[in-house]
Amino acid sequence: MEKEAKTSEHYFTVLLIEDNPNDAELIQDFLAQSDVGFKVEWMSGLSVGLERLSQRDIDVVLLDLSLPDSVGLETFGQVARKARGVPILVLTGFDDERLAIQALHKGAQDYLVKDKIDQHMLTHALRYAIERKRIEAALRTSEARYRAIIEDQTELICRFLPDGTLTFVNHAYCRFFNETSEELIGQPIFSAALRHGWEPPRVSISSASPVATTELTMINPSEEVRWYRWTSRGIFNEQGYLSEIQSVGQDISDRKQAEKQQLELAIERETVQALRTFVENASHDLNTPLTIMKSGSYLSCKLAEQLLKQTIALGTSMTPAVVANTAIEAISQTAMKLYQQAVAQDKAASRLQKIVTDLLKISELDRNTALDLQLHDLYSIATTLVELVSPLAADKHISLELERDLDLPFVSVDEDKMEQALQNLLENAIFYTSEGGAIRVRVYRQDQTVAVAIIDNGIGIASEDLPHIFEHFYRVDKARTSPGGGSGLGLSMTQKIVAAHEGRIDVQSEMGKGSTFTIFLPAK
Amino acid sequence: METEPNDKRRYSALIIDDNWFNRDIFRIALESCSYHVTQADDGVKGSDLLAKEAFDLLILDLLMPNMDGGSLLKTVRLNKAYDKLQVVVVTANAHMVTQEIQELANYVMYKPVNLQAFAQLAIRLRDAAS
Numbered sequence: 185m186e187k188e189a190k191t192s193e194h195y196f197t198v199l200l201i202e203d204n205p206n207d208a209e210l211i212q213d214f215l216a217q218s219d220v221g222f223k224v225e226w227m228s229g230l231s232v233g234l235e236r237l238s239q240r241d242i243d244v245v246l247l248d249l250s251l252p253d254s255v256g257l258e259t260f261g262q263v264a265r266k267a268r269g270v271p272i273l274v275l276t277g278f279d280d281e282r283l284a285i286q287a288l289h290k291g292a293q294d295y296l297v298k299d300k301i302d303q304h305m306l307t308h309a310l311r312y313a314i315e316r317k318r319i320e321a322a323l324r325t326s327e328a329r330y331r332a333i334i335e336d337q338t339e340l341i342c343r344f345l346p347d348g349t350l351t352f353v354n355h356a357y358c359r360f361f362n363e364t365s366e367e368l369i370g371q372p373i374f375s376a377a378l379r380h381g382w383e384p385p386r387v388s389i390s391s392a393s394p395v396a397t398t399e400l401t402m403i404n405p406s407e408e409v410r411w412y413r414w415t416s417r418g419i420f421n422e423q424g425y426l427s428e429i430q431s432v433g434q435d436i437s438d439r440k441q442a443e444k445q446q447l448e449l450a451i452e453r454e455t456v457q458a459l460r461t462f463v464e465n466a467s468h469d470l471n472t473p474l475t476i477m478k479s480g481s482y483l484s485c486k487l488a489e490q491l492l493k494q495t496i497a498l499g500t501s502m503t504p505a506v507v508a509n510t511a512i513e514a515i516s517q518t519a520m521k522l523y524q525q526a527v528a529q530d531k532a533a534s535r536l537q538k539i540v541t542d543l544l545k546i547s548e549l550d551r552n553t554a555l556d557l558q559l560h561d562l563y564s565i566a567t568t569l570v571e572l573v574s575p576l577a578a579d580k581h582i583s584l585e586l587e588r589d590l591d592l593p594f595v596s597v598d599e600d601k602m603e604q605a606l607q608n609l610l611e612n613a614i615f616y617t618s619e620g621g622a623i624r625v626r627v628y629r630q631d632q633t634v635a636v637a638i639i640d641n642g643i644g645i646a647s648e649d650l651p652h653i654f655e656h657f658y659r660v661d662k663a664r665t666s667p668g669g670g671s672g673l674g675l676s677m678t679q680k681i682v683a684a685h686e687g688r689i690d691v692q693s694e695m696g697k698g699s700t701f702t703i704f705l706p707a708k
Numbered sequence: 709m710e711t712e713p714n715d716k717r718r719y720s721a722l723i724i725d726d727n728w729f730n731r732d733i734f735r736i737a738l739e740s741c742s743y744h745v746t747q748a749d750d751g752v753k754g755s756d757l758l759a760k761e762a763f764d765l766l767i768l769d770l771l772m773p774n775m776d777g778g779s780l781l782k783t784v785r786l787n788k789a790y791d792k793l794q795v796v797v798v799t800a801n802a803h804m805v806t807q808e809i810q811e812l813a814n815y816v817m818y819k820p821v822n823l824q825a826f827a828q829l830a831i832r833l834r835d836a837a838s
Binding site for chain 2 (some may be wrong): 298512619
C-alpha cells in the first residue's frame, strides 16, 4: 500500500500552526523520533500558516486553537476553508476540551490535549487522520464513479426498503415515470408504478436466493406498451435480515417482439399447411359435382337459347296483329330471362371450374415435385405458347412479338409444366394489357441461364402489390372486381413450377407503363 | 326447326354493342330470322369489320367506348360503299337520339327491346333486301 511506500521513501508533511515555541519544539521532537517519516513545518501564526497551507503539499495540519492573530473556532474555520480535504488535528489546552469537541463537529479529524501528548499518541493520531481522510476520499471517488455508472444506465434502476419505500432512483427511472428523484424517493414504489399501469414485481427474495427476475409490460411516457425484465437483488445486513432491494429493469421489447413474430410465423406455417390440406381435399371433392354442374349449365344455356329462338320464330310466323293479341311477347321475355340466368350460371361454373382445376394443379405441384425432365429449346416452347394464346391477344387487338438470341443453349425442363408456367404469364399479360397494346416475348441468354421475358405495356402493378402477387388468390383490386380473368392462382403456380426447375422468376413493373416477368432457367 | 331459306343467299348482320348480353339476345333473335351474325364490342372494332365484310344489316348501340354509335353512323352514311346497309339504332338513351341520327338511321328502337317487334322488323328488312 501507499502507506508502506511513504515509510521507506517518502515522508508526510505536517504543518504545525502553533504560537508557543516550547510546544512547537516538543512536538517536533516527538515527530523526529517517530519511525514514520514526518517532515514538520512550523508556522507560528495563523496568517503565515494559511499562506503555507495554500501551497497544497501538506498532508496533515496540527492546529493550535489559540493563536495571537485569531482565537478558537474562528481559527479552525479559516484553516478548514483553506485545507480542502487536508485533515486537521486541533491542539488544545487542558481546560479547553469543549472547544475541541466543537471543532470536531465542524470537521476536525481529531483533537489532542497538549499536556497529555506523548510521542506514540501523536504519531498514531496523525497517521490515523491521514489514512482516514484518504479512505474517505477513495470512497467518495468510488461512490461517485458508481453513481455515474448507475445514473448513466439506460436501464431503470431503483432501490427500495423491504416495505417498498424508494431509497434511490436513477435518471432513466425518473424519465420513465416522468417524476424527479426528489418526488420519488421516500414514496412507496407502488404509487408511481401504479399510475403507469405497472404492478411492480412481487419477488421472493431470501438470503439463500437473493436474486429474482420477472418480465412484465409497462406503459412508457409515450403511451407505448414496453416489455421490461426486472432483476431484483436483495441486500442483507450483517444479521442476515433483508435491508434493501435493488431492482434493474431492462427494456426487452425488441426481443419480445421477435419472439412474438416467431410464434406468429409458426402459427402461420401451421395454418398454411392445414389450409393446403383442406384445399386439396376440398378441390378433389368439388371436382366431380362441379363437372356435372358445368355440363348441366352448358346444356341449360343451349336449351334456353333454343327455346328463345323457337319463340321468336313462332312470333315471326304470325302477323303483327296476331302477335299483339297473344302472350307470345311475354313468353319470349320469360325465355330471354331464362337464357340470361343460364348464361350467368354457366359463366360462374366455368370460373369455379378454372379455380378448382388450378387448385388441383397446385396441390399436385406441392405433392409431387418430380419432373419429367428433357432437354428442350426454350424458344420452341415459347413459340407453341404464343401461338396458343394468340386468339386471346387478337381479341383485344394486342400485338404479340417473339424474339430470340441466336445462340441459345438447351434447358432441362418438364415440357408440360413449363408450358403451363408460360401460359399463365402470357394470359396474365393479355388480361392486364389494354386494347391495342403490345406484348413482347424475348428468349435470351444471360450468364449461366436462359431467360424468357414477357414484356407488356399494360396497366402495371402497384409497388404495394408487387410483394404479394405470387401468393395464392392474391389479385390486385381491378382484377378482383372485373369479370372473367383468372383464378388468382396462376402466378403462384408459375412460381412453384419455376422453383421446381431450380430457376427463378423476376418481376419489374411500373404503374401505367407495363410489367416484365422473366423466368431464368439454368442453361445445360 | 327454324326457317332457313336455303335457296336464298344468307343475310348478314353486324351487331355493335358494348353489353355482351344485348349482343347475345340480338344474335339469337337475328339467327332465328336466318341472319348470319357478327359482333363487335366497340365502335372501332365495328368499323374495322364493316370495312372488311359486306353486311345487310347493322344493329348499332349509341353509348360505347372507343367511338360512339353516332359518330360511326355519320362516317357510314358518308361512304357510298354502305349505300345498301340498313341501320337499326338501338339505345336506352332517348336524349341521345338527335334529329341527325333519326335521319341517318333506318330505324330507331329503344331498350328494353320488344323481341317480337325486333324480329318482325328484321324479317321485313330481310324480305325487302331480297
